[in-house]
Amino acid sequence: MYESHSLQASHNSHETNGTYENYGTNVKTATELNDELLSSLAPPSRRWYLLVFLLGAVVAWGLAAFTWQVTHGMYVTGKNRPVMWALYITGFVFWVGLSHSGTMVSAILRLSQANWRRPILRAAEAMTVFSITVAGLFPLIHLGRNWIFYYLIPYPNQRGLWPNFRSALLWDVTAITSYIIGSSLFLYLGMLPDLALVRDRSQGWRRTLYTILAMGWRGTAREWVIYQKASTLMAALIIPVAVSVHSIVAWDFAVTVVPGWHSTIFPPYFVIGAILSGVAAVITLMIIIRKAFRLEEYLTPLHFDNMGKLLLVISLLWAYAYFVEVQTTWYAHEPIEWEVFSFMSGRYTPQLLIMLLGNALLPITAMCFKRLRRSIGMMLVVSLLVNVAMFIERFLIIVPSLSHKNMPFVWGSYHPSLVEVSVNLGALAGFALLYTLFAKLFPIVAISDVRELEERQAEVRLGRARLSSIAGKD
Amino acid sequence: MEKLTSPYKWGMVIDLDRCTGCGACVVACQAENNVGICEKQEISEGRNMHWLRIERFWVGEYPDVRVRFLPVLCQHCHDAPCEPVCPVYASYHNPDGLNGQIYSRCVGTRYCGNNCPYAVRVFNFYPHEWPKPLDNQLSPDITVRSRGVMEKCTFCVQRIRRAKEEAKGEDRPVRDGEVQPACAQTCPAEAMVFGNLADPRSRVARLSRSPRRFKLLEHLGTHPSVYYLKGGGREHV
Numbered sequence: 264m265y266e267s268h269s270l271q272a273s274h275n276s277h278e279t280n281g282t283y284e285n286y287g288t289n290v291k292t293a294t295e296l297n298d299e300l301l302s303s304l305a306p307p308s309r310r311w312y313l314l315v316f317l318l319g320a321v322v323a324w325g326l327a328a329f330t331w332q333v334t335h336g337m338y339v340t341g342k343n344r345p346v347m348w349a350l351y352i353t354g355f356v357f358w359v360g361l362s363h364s365g366t367m368v369s370a371i372l373r374l375s376q377a378n379w380r381r382p383i384l385r386a387a388e389a390m391t392v393f394s395i396t397v398a399g400l401f402p403l404i405h406l407g408r409n410w411i412f413y414y415l416i417p418y419p420n421q422r423g424l425w426p427n428f429r430s431a432l433l434w435d436v437t438a439i440t441s442y443i444i445g446s447s448l449f450l451y452l453g454m455l456p457d458l459a460l461v462r463d464r465s466q467g468w469r470r471t472l473y474t475i476l477a478m479g480w481r482g483t484a485r486e487w488v489i490y491q492k493a494s495t496l497m498a499a500l501i502i503p504v505a506v507s508v509h510s511i512v513a514w515d516f517a518v519t520v521v522p523g524w525h526s527t528i529f530p531p532y533f534v535i536g537a538i539l540s541g542v543a544a545v546i547t548l549m550i551i552i553r554k555a556f557r558l559e560e561y562l563t564p565l566h567f568d569n570m571g572k573l574l575l576v577i578s579l580l581w582a583y584a585y586f587v588e589v590q591t592t593w594y595a596h597e598p599i600e601w602e603v604f605s606f607m608s609g610r611y612t613p614q615l616l617i618m619l620l621g622n623a624l625l626p627i628t629a630m631c632f633k634r635l636r637r638s639i640g641m642m643l644v645v646s647l648l649v650n651v652a653m654f655i656e657r658f659l660i661i662v663p664s665l666s667h668k669n670m671p672f673v674w675g676s677y678h679p680s681l682v683e684v685s686v687n688l689g690a691l692a693g694f695a696l697l698y699t700l701f702a703k704l705f706p707i708v709a710i711s712d713v714r715e716l717e718e719r720q721a722e723v724r725l726g727r728a729r730l731s732s733i734a735g736k737d
Numbered sequence: 738m739e740k741l742t743s744p745y746k747w748g749m750v751i752d753l754d755r756c757t758g759c760g761a762c763v764v765a766c767q768a769e770n771n772v773g774i775c776e777k778q779e780i781s782e783g784r785n786m787h788w789l790r791i792e793r794f795w796v797g798e799y800p801d802v803r804v805r806f807l808p809v810l811c812q813h814c815h816d817a818p819c820e821p822v823c824p825v826y827a828s829y830h831n832p833d834g835l836n837g838q839i840y841s842r843c844v845g846t847r848y849c850g851n852n853c854p855y856a857v858r859v860f861n862f863y864p865h866e867w868p869k870p871l872d873n874q875l876s877p878d879i880t881v882r883s884r885g886v887m888e889k890c891t892f893c894v895q896r897i898r899r900a901k902e903e904a905k906g907e908d909r910p911v912r913d914g915e916v917q918p919a920c921a922q923t924c925p926a927e928a929m930v931f932g933n934l935a936d937p938r939s940r941v942a943r944l945s946r947s948p949r950r951f952k953l954l955e956h957l958g959t960h961p962s963v964y965y966l967k968g969g970g971r972e973h974v
Contacts, residue, residue, distance in 0.1 A: 338862040343783035347847035407845015407885030430824040672792035673856040
């Protein structure tokens, strides 16, 4: 096991090494660390069961709404001609966007060796897996004939037909499947040493579960070398997949001839938006997890400070992309393109203002100040508002363009129906439910990664050489 | 435009200077093609099923007001935006230059409906029923579409099929005017002319060369098979 490395982290050695920024508070022994970080796996309390029950009830409500839609027909949604895509596809794009959190925080920060990522990377990676899973359901929910969804899957069939790979929807199917598989592997691989750790400390069915999942991990030097290589490789591989996923989602719109959709800026604009909502969602989750599992020592204001800086940069990028999109359209003033924008800003003025406030004005101004970045309350407000604004942004991209297409005689409008709202709420609750269960079953803070950092902090510098101090209680 | 493998390239010319906006074509289309019967509510929700609609525009200020009519049906584009976006090939191009729609393949992504600039694709939001005795009128030549399926004008492909079969039986090409869709057949003003655009001597081909011709949203490069004729001048308004 990893504990056998037993690298002592004495306060003295830490202090001699002033060049290392301290992201935890005190350097702890392995036993202390394990005990604290694995306390989240303790038998659930009544409040936990209550939470699961509530979330389960909302999911059941969403499922009932979906069943109602399947048994009655698409008329139970608010869609019509010309607005044939609406809240479901908004949900789809939004959840795909959220799934960029894990990649951003974990993979990019891993490759750039930002050590402050360590306590939050598991939370972010798990969020990626669950949000992309939820996102993947939306295209199926929105089908007119959901029961033959398998027509979209390429497999030898009696119809003698291969699906149409010229369709952006097939690119979606491919990209999302790859991303679900890739991000699950990424999460799982990163969890291997922790699973072994939990295996050694658990009993009963849990022990059986972790034994299977840990795949015989023993923590030998060779295993660690392979593990490090594989994790770095996975991190490098998952980034292009993540970028391609949201570019492809953007192409669902950009490759059409719908005014307001047909725009070359869409793929980078969507990727930036995705990372923006992903980073904001990680901040929200950090706050929740910190509170729920009492991780104040591991998720310090310094982490929020760094995430705030990241949010500031991405928010500036988003504002730039949005400005470029609108400015080009405004300058060209092509009648039908401009019609879409003027309809959108007229009909959806409050939404547009919330979007601009939440995605640009508030994060850009607030995140400039260190005090606000380190204030948990402020970070919660900003991060929640960013995601509300991102949902609105997706909606404002999809619905107004369809409402006012090329033929003025069939211009229309859209009002969300109860069924659509219910399914979207069910998806949100489903995501939260998956997350709650995951956090109870698996270590939500990456113990081995945190320990690795502690180990580095315990290094002693002697001239040019760096030595680990190896002496301690365990 | 790809080179067509068929001797036929079906097309239509609609003379807007002749159209009176009577709506007979809409009724004929509904009767011919088993188009779902929509309640008032369904239509007010923007979910009517008409494959062919007459767009009505008012021009000028009262009392000097003129009305303009524009019958819009599937334009059977040769570079149709609806076709490549369908993930299951339900929307496809047939050798005669028609945009086919295969109902049994359609899973209802409605992507084609979004990408159709003419907004002529209609989606079965409701399960449609034909109250008695209207059910007796259902044509056996045509599928009755279930809910969740996209549908649209086919240029009455069942009539084209029959004409081609008859012509093949007699070992001759389909004659000009031998086949026409229900709308063109019904139009009292003879504003709609249907035929083979690949035959330069056909009536539709001759009309399509008229200096009054134009195509809808031509700038999008969809290459529609439907030509509209419209003169200048007040008297034609």
